[in-house]
Amino acid sequence: MSEHEALPVLSTRSFSLWYGSHQAVIEVNLDIAERQITAIIGPSGCGKSTLIRAFNRLNDLIPGVRTSGEILFRGETIYGRGVDPVNVRHHIGMVFQKPNPFPKSVFENVAFGLRINGFRGNLAERVESALERAALWDEVKDDLHRKTGYDLSGGQQQRLCIARALAVDPEVLLMDEPCSALDPIATAKIEDLIRELASSVTVAIVTHNMQQAARVSDFTAFMLLGELVEFGLTRELFTRPKDSRTEAYITGRFG
Amino acid sequence: MRGRRTVGWVFAALAAAALGVSLVVLIVLIAITALQAGPITSMRAVSGAGISLSLRSLDIPGTRDSLAYATVAQVEAGSPAAGLGMSRGDALIEVGGTGVDRPSRAWDTVGAAPGGREVTLPVAWMPRSEVTLGALRATSVQGAPRVVLSSPSESAKAGALRAGDVLLAVGGIPIVGTRQAWEALVVAARTQGTPIELSLERDGELQVLRWDPTVRAELRFVRDPLRAWWTFLTTLNEPRYPERAGLLPAFAGSVYVVLVMGAVAFPLGIAGAVYLEEYAPSNVLTRVIEVLVANLAGMPSAVVGIIGLEVFARALGAGRSILAGGFTLSILILPMMIVAVREALRAVPQTLREAALAVGATRWETVRHHVLPYALPGILTGTILSFSRALGEAAPLLLLGAFLFVTYVPQGLGDSFTVVPLQIFEWATRPQDGFATVAAAAIVVLVALLLVLNAVAIILRNRFQRRWSG
Numbered sequence: 202m203s204e205h206e207a208l209p210v211l212s213t214r215s216f217s218l219w220y221g222s223h224q225a226v227i228e229v230n231l232d233i234a235e236r237q238i239t240a241i242i243g244p245s246g247c248g249k250s251t252l253i254r255a256f257n258r259l260n261d262l263i264p265g266v267r268t269s270g271e272i273l274f275r276g277e278t279i280y281g282r283g284v285d286p287v288n289v290r291h292h293i294g295m296v297f298q299k300p301n302p303f304p305k306s307v308f309e310n311v312a313f314g315l316r317i318n319g320f321r322g323n324l325a326e327r328v329e330s331a332l333e334r335a336a337l338w339d340e341v342k343d344d345l346h347r348k349t350g351y352d353l354s355g356g357q358q359q360r361l362c363i364a365r366a367l368a369v370d371p372e373v374l375l376m377d378e379p380c381s382a383l384d385p386i387a388t389a390k391i392e393d394l395i396r397e398l399a400s401s402v403t404v405a406i407v408t409h410n411m412q413q414a415a416r417v418s419d420f421t422a423f424m425l426l427g428e429l430v431e432f433g434l435t436r437e438l439f440t441r442p443k444d445s446r447t448e449a450y451i452t453g454r455f456g
Numbered sequence: 457m458r459g460r461r462t463v464g465w466v467f468a469a470l471a472a473a474a475l476g477v478s479l480v481v482l483i484v485l486i487a488i489t490a491l492q493a494g495p496i497t498s499m500r501a502v503s504g505a506g507i508s509l510s511l512r513s514l515d516i517p518g519t520r521d522s523l524a525y526a527t528v529a530q531v532e533a534g535s536p537a538a539g540l541g542m543s544r545g546d547a548l549i550e551v552g553g554t555g556v557d558r559p560s561r562a563w564d565t566v567g568a569a570p571g572g573r574e575v576t577l578p579v580a581w582m583p584r585s586e587v588t589l590g591a592l593r594a595t596s597v598q599g600a601p602r603v604v605l606s607s608p609s610e611s612a613k614a615g616a617l618r619a620g621d622v623l624l625a626v627g628g629i630p631i632v633g634t635r636q637a638w639e640a641l642v643v644a645a646r647t648q649g650t651p652i653e654l655s656l657e658r659d660g661e662l663q664v665l666r667w668d669p670t671v672r673a674e675l676r677f678v679r680d681p682l683r684a685w686w687t688f689l690t691t692l693n694e695p696r697y698p699e700r701a702g703l704l705p706a707f708a709g710s711v712y713v714v715l716v717m718g719a720v721a722f723p724l725g726i727a728g729a730v731y732l733e734e735y736a737p738s739n740v741l742t743r744v745i746e747v748l749v750a751n752l753a754g755m756p757s758a759v760v761g762i763i764g765l766e767v768f769a770r771a772l773g774a775g776r777s778i779l780a781g782g783f784t785l786s787i788l789i790l791p792m793m794i795v796a797v798r799e800a801l802r803a804v805p806q807t808l809r810e811a812a813l814a815v816g817a818t819r820w821e822t823v824r825h826h827v828l829p830y831a832l833p834g835i836l837t838g839t840i841l842s843f844s845r846a847l848g849e850a851a852p853l854l855l856l857g858a859f860l861f862v863t864y865v866p867q868g869l870g871d872s873f874t875v876v877p878l879q880i881f882e883w884a885t886r887p888q889d890g891f892a893t894v895a896a897a898a899i900v901v902l903v904a905l906l907l908v909l910n911a912v913a914i915i916l917r918n919r920f921q922r923r924w925s926g
Contacts, residue, residue: 259810264738287818295814301807303826313825314815362811369815 210235210373210403211256211293215270218251218260225251227427228270233373233420238395238404240418240435242411244455248427249407250298253375256405257293258286274373291318294366295375299382300358302350302365307332307341310350310361314369327368334401335364336394356387363394367402374398376406380413392417411451415439423447486903492896495560498567499890500684501677503699506535509548509559510697511889514639517630523643525549526556528581529697540673545584547642549670552577555646560889563699566677579675582645585638587611588669592623592634601632615667622657645670688897693863693879698890703898705862706879709778710847712866713875716782717789717846722839724786725793726828732794733801734823753791760788761855769856776857779869784852789842796838800831837913844909848902850877876902 209232218226226248233239241249251260258279260266271278279289303310311328320327328345332338337360341348350361359379366374376395380388395404395417408414414421415435422432423444431438431447442448449455502509510529515522528546531538548556554565569575582588590609595602605612605621623631627644631637644652650668657663691702728749736742764784774780804827812822828835853875860882862874874882876898883895 257814259813262806262809262813287813287816290814291816295810297807297810297814299807301805301811303808303811304830313812313817317815317817317821317825365811365815 208235209233210275211405212273213252213255213270214273216252216255216272217269218248218255219265219267220263221265225427226255229424229429231422231429231432233403233405235403236399236401237419238399238406238417239420239422240414241405241407241422241424242409242414242450243424243430244450245409246426247424249424250377252424253377253405253407254295256373256375257290257295259290259295261286291369292371293373293375294369294371295377296359296362296366296379298378300355300362302353302358302361304349304351306346307348307350307353307361308345311364311368314365318369331364331368332361334367334398335360336390336397337361337364354387356383356390359383359387359391360394363391363398367398371402373403373405376404378407378409381409388413411439423450425450486900489896489899489903493893493900495563495567495890495893496688496897497679497681497684498563498677499699499893500687501566501679502563503532503697504535504683505675505677506532506537507542507548507562508532508694508697508700509556509562511558512547512639514629514636514643517632517636523647524557525639525642525646526559526562536676540579540675541583541671542581543584547582547584548579549582549642549646550578550580551675552579557646558889559699563890567679569677573680574676574678576674576676578672580645580670580672582638582642582670583611585635588641589617589638592637594634603631603634603637611669615669616665617654617656617667618658620658623654624657624662625655627652641669685897688894689901692865693861695861695863698883698886698888698894701883701891701894703876703879703901705865706874706876706898707901708865709781709858709862709873710875712778712869713781713785713853713873714843714847716778716869717785718839718843720783720786721790721793721842725790725839725842726797726835728790728794729797729801730823730828733798734819734827749791749794753795755788755791756851757788757849758851758855760784761852763787764852764856775870776859776872777870778866778873780856781853781858781873781875782869784856785846785849788849788852789846792842792845793839796842797831797835800834800838801827803834804830833916833919837917840909840913840916844906847875847909848877848906850875850881853878854881876905 211233213229213231216226216229217224229252241253243249254260255268255272268280272280274289274292278284303313308328311331312324315324315327329338332341337357340357341353350358353361380391383391392413395406398404406418418435420433421435421438423430423438425446431442431444438447439451442451507528508530509526511524512527513522513524526548528542528544528548531542531544548562550556551562551565552569554561556562566575566577569577587609588611590605590612591607593604593606595604603623605617605619605623608617608619623637625631626637626640627648629640629644631640641652650670651666652668654665654667655662656665689703689707691700691704693702693705694700732742732746761784764780764787768774768780768783769776774783808826808830809822812826817825858878859872859874860878862872866873880895880898880902883891883898
């Protein structure tokens with residue numbers, strides 16, 4: 202199966218989103234393929250973070266948000282009547298721009314999602330495997346209960362957040378500029394981790410760093426002023442952009 | 457450049473003045489009340505020796521003068537004073553060589569006497585009339601009152617008085633009544649010293665005797681501030697004698713009322729704030745509720761008392777009970793609680809909520825496991841400040857009809873009660889010597905309690921900052 206034909210896990214159909222009277226996302230059609238890494242790039246304020254937060258309905262928290270169009274997860278709408286956003290978030294996890302561990306022990310950070318989802322099984326085992334998948338196990342295995350999330354370094358905190366998201370076994374992992382608050386070494390570690398994760402989970406990552414998009418992603422979407430300008434294979438978008446605005450952005454003429 | 461500096465200085469001066477005034481007010485408040493409450497130690501020293509005093513006065517016949525004296529209103533069984541033979545109805549004449557014209561004179565003298573924790577002072581007292589004089593009979597001859605000693609006591613016999621003597625004057629004070637005859641002895645002993653000059657008619661002849669009916673002894677007083685304050689806090693209230701007044705009923709009443717109030721206002725306040733902050737849709741109704749809550753927080757406390765009276769005491773039939781008092785105060789602090797808890801919830805970073813929601817937590821799970829624990833120190837701080845406000849409230853409970861005057865510790869939620877501020881009010885309005893001191897002592901206790909509560913709030917806030925700023 203070639204990359205082009207991979208099944209879309211998430212697709213948006215003419216999806217628009219308003220904050221009050223301001224339209225932040227305009228008629229976006231986008232398919233996110235299974236077990237691929239899709240990067241969303243664009244200048245500040247282009248709506249890329251809004252779009253990714255729409256994928257697990259986190260925008261619901263903001264008063265005055267309206268949407269139109271559809272977002273389909275495995276063919277089913279996530280914005281319809283009777284859809285419980287809590288259910289959506291079970292399947293679609295998220296890692297945020299600034300590391301936001303819970304002010305609890307490392308273990309409890311990872312175990313929280315399992316506990317509330319009524320996980321019956323070996324909790325310690327699942328926590329260990331999640332931390333291993335997030336490449337953090339070796340660094341924290343001795344202080345699982347002694348250290349809180351806040352005792353870790355910035356890069357470790359972000360990997361803890363990834364482990365926390367992975368613990369509940371989501372099908373999609375959304376990442377909203379996960380490296381923007383980190384130093385280059387921590388960033389490199391996270392980027393490697395993202396590449397490894399793609400073998401087991403679908404990743405959508407928002408970044409304002411074009412090099413990062415080029416390094417880690419399979420597909421790239423370029424957004425500008427709320428619109429999806431261009432979407433395609435990363436190597437094609439960065440080498441042969443079809444739209445002149447994309448070309449202008451990736452060559453650094455604005456942004 | 458110069459102008460900009462000047463404005464800065466003006467603001468610095470204003471800020472310094474404001475903070476300085478607050479500090480001075482606090483220090484002066486503490487100093488004044490502590491000073492006013494100081495005599496409680498010597499009051500307790502006197503009552504500890506077994507004596508409770510009452511102020512009396514004697515009108516001098518033929519003049520508009522009156523002279524005050526202090527009777528021993530109560531002698532505690534087994535006390536040193538009882539051991540000396542003092543009893544109820546005696547009059548205290550001297551302590552440490554100072555004439556006692558009113559109860560406070562005795563306390564002040566004991567307080568001022570040189571020496572350490574324990575002092576032994578000479579005391580002089582006039583035993584009650586039956587012991588000093590014996591039985592008296594009042595007659596009148598041509599409208600003029602005559603007081604006849606019908607049956608002299610041992611003491612009177614020792615003073616060469618005989619049955620049938622007619623008492624004419626004591627120390628120059630004309631005798632017009634049986635009770636007054638003894639009072640004249642008391643006053644004369646203090647103002648003129650002993651022996652007292654006694655004019656009497658015996659067998660139709662005028663006689664003048666010199667007689668000292670007073671009893672003198674050494675009495676030990678224990679001046680222990682710690683014990684005085686501790687007894688003040690832990691004894692039942694004695695309504696008549698300030699030296700035996702205790703704060704326990706009021707203190708217990710305050711504690712019970714605040715506990716009931718907390719049991720009502722704490723969960724309701726948190727629930728209301730959590731709803732408004734975490735759940736309420738942003739619409740007109742929510743706005744209206746928010747404005748109402750903010751307005752309620754500024755409602756005069758007397759108005760709350762009227763609500764408490766009509767709703768809890770009358771309509772719901774709780775009467776003047778602790779239950780009604782607690783509910784009334786909870787109405788008072790509920791809006792304050794909601795405002796304080798909302799502040800605490802607003803300080804919880806949004807990213808924490810997002811983190812919990814993103815792993816599939818429901819709103820309630822997010823609130824329960826993350827938002828509330830994170831906000832807890834802030835919530836407790838606000839709660840304690842609201843509680844300390846309620847602890848100092850008198851007006852709503854006054855309107856509710858809480859008693860000013862309770863001499864027992866309430867045993868249940870249905871019992872009537874008083875609280876510390878009401879007890880202060882009651883004591884402060886008493887005319888008798890010494891109640892002002894007791895009121896000041898109760899104020900010291902209340903202020904100390906409030907300072908402790910505020911300190912706890914500050915400590916909680918500091919711990920909160922240390923714990924989460926990582």
